[in-house]
Amino acid sequence: MNTHFSELLLPDALMRGLANEGYATATPVQAQVIPLAMDGLDLLVSAATGSGKTAAFLLPIMQRFLDAPRRDGSTRALILVPTRELARQIHIHFMRLGSYTRLQSGVITGGESKAHQIATLRKNPEILVATPGRLLEFLETGQADLHDLEFLVLDEADRMLDMGFADDVLAIIRYSRPQRQSLLFSATLDHRGLRPITERLLRNPQRVEIDAVRQQHPDIAHWLFLSDGIEHKREQVLWLLRNETYDKAVIFTNTRAGAEALGNFLQGQQQRVAVLHGELDQRERNRVMGLLHSGRVSTLIATDLAARGLDVPGVQRVFNFDLPRSGDDYLHRTGRTGRAGEAGVAISLVSPQEWNRMESITRYLNLTVEQRDITGLKASFKGPVKRKKPSKPTATSAKRKATAAVTEQPRKKERLRDRKNIGKRRVPASVQAQEAGHAPLTRRGRDVGGKPDEDSTAS
Template sequence: MNAEAPSATFAEFLLPDALMRGLESEGYATPTPVQARVVPMAMDGADLLVSAATGSGKTAAFLLPIMQRFIDTPVNDGGTRALILVPTRELARQIHSHFMRLGSYTRLAAEVITGGESKGHQIASLRKNPEILVATPGRLLEFLESGEADLTDLEILILDEADRMLDMGFAEDVLAIIRSCNPERQSMLFSATLHHKGLSKLTDTMLSEPEVLVINPVREQHPDIAHQLILSDDLGQKQDQLSWLLEHETFDKAVVFTNTRDGAVALTNVMMGRQLRVAALHGELDQRERNRIMGLVHSGRVKILIATDLAARGLDIPGIQRVINFDLPRSGDDYLHRTGRTGRAGECGIAISLVSPPEWNRMESIVRYLNLSLEPRTIEGLKANFAGPSKARKSKKPSPAVRKKLAAATKKAAPKPKERLRDRKNIGKRRKPSGTAVEAGHAPLAKRKPTSE
């Protein structure tokens, strides 16, 4: 079902006063389209399959119904009532932080269970029987198998960024967790796209006659993000262009994306050598270091984060006004998830891609896939000689040698002479002037006389 979201206010949802105060303190004025569609249906207990673009406000869309139910129907003795399953540690912490802000006037409690943290501390948290768990699949499955976690009392199951979990190879872990859950539960699955080839396995196992909502489709351009293109000749020029952008652009915070961990580390070192205050975020960092870096960025002590695609999902930092693709992403979906770090909560943002000759075809593919409108841009003194191979091909005339070959190829081939059987038999033989066939190296054969019957 793909329709325009009806106009609504948070007051129409009849949320408890404690939640309304939390919304007001966080500056929530009117629901986003995904919140306007999801919240009332989730409050009615429906299973939902939701496709919504990143930055659309879907976290509050599933948190509010969970919190409303638990406030209105408290349970004194029981286990975990809601599980929010996510692909990355960063997203888990972002959701927990969101919960703490919205629920600041409630007595609800939530815990985070992810890899990279002390198991002993997390086991102690589980023994408190938190009403809400935010978890990544791997660590939670370990605790389920060891008996430290119990989901038999679960009332609501949320899968957020389900397509990303599949891409990261978590399908079997997620299915094992679903099988451990109370079957009499409400389930909601959120995915940037509903066309992922492995998604049906999750939906068939998890959801019962779900309502399907397509809101802000993933390939729909974000109205608050401007997309710019800067051509580069090589790595050195890219580094110079990036330095100029980071020094001269006006922004609160910026995220620069690379495709590899080594690339992020190398680029961080180059920018630090140019006296820029930057930090790197990638998958090889332990959790303590990740938390330290995110704290620096959140506080504003570091304005520039150089990251791999690890940060493209779930990274929600207020004030990101620039996203720069130092390396072009590998796909259109990755492009959207990266650029979705800006233009959030109604703010405007700019996404800039630095494109070198080897990346041109991929850029064209992303533009076609997303139907993007890119604004070409140059930096004075750093303009690339490269202008795009497509234009070069259109203006370049074939060389004389190529034209000669083309002309020869277009000429109509002369018809082949008809091949006769006797000619094929005479291959390797020579003819005498009289026309008598002579076999090579032998005397002429005598003429055979007709035999009488």
């Protein structure tokens, strides 16, 4: 049953912001999380990317601040995220939802001017969106203050742990006000490093699981193209970009060098592409994302840096030029499409070396994958050769073998003399003696000379 935002008792200013963005019905994660968060509960939430979880934690925070405004004190809500891109996306989402309010938000991330960020902190915005490393620097120097904190949100918590932010997150928790409400969002709740975080962050948390990580996204179709290697993949991607109908596309590679090489190739083929990876400074990252948002480029080539937090309307195609290293990475990459109920397609180019990994991913995520070909660009690689299993013996054949084993007679021992007599007629000894003109001899009828005696003859 669909839940309308009007049923969640949100302030009029937020309802106007939702209507302005075209939101009328809450997603499942929003319908469950918003009422619980408004009741003041700590939450441990598992929700797939693209499920609407950003609004699920922003709306109850904004509702609290609108109902109980404060003009003094420091930051009231902190949202910790793993990447700069996700921080910017959440800030943009806040600005849209809060366009009819006077609430303020600030962004603190690495790669930006510290002087500018210190000025932001001095304004004491109600909501602060930050990456752990840069914020911890300001906390240690006393330039940031979390003693008035009412909400602490960890978004993409599993990703933060994978990026090595566990110690920074624990330190930030120690700096924050103990009497706070805490919300943790993660694509998976069985991450081995989450327990130390949840034990220090949450108090008697309510557990909410929506769109389990291994559940196939209903709005994303998964295609597979077999490829013979890098050069073949480039030609396949070029053909698909030229012939597929889409608004925007994201192509993922596993390395920075791979992203740049593919970008140079496609730009040489007059494709409107831009490249995003971890070695770009923040100003260049902002420029690249601006090109994609404005439509000046239609295709973004990125490393996994952009797999989480990239929320660009109109992304209808996601390409795995290099197959991701795990099922979770596949999930977060492909989650860039099929967002907010729109249909999307995830396309994987699979070389012989990647076949086993692709099979593991499809089993892990329980994916239904459609294998396709491009006329003129079919791979010579056809997938692994299926070995024939040895046929099992039937009951009839097994019975025959058992009967033969029982009835088979033991073989007679073969002697050399028998082999020499092969083909010769066997004649008894008595017959041989008669043919030689001698009577058969007996023990009683034999004398010393070998002649028969009288008694034996008479008898």
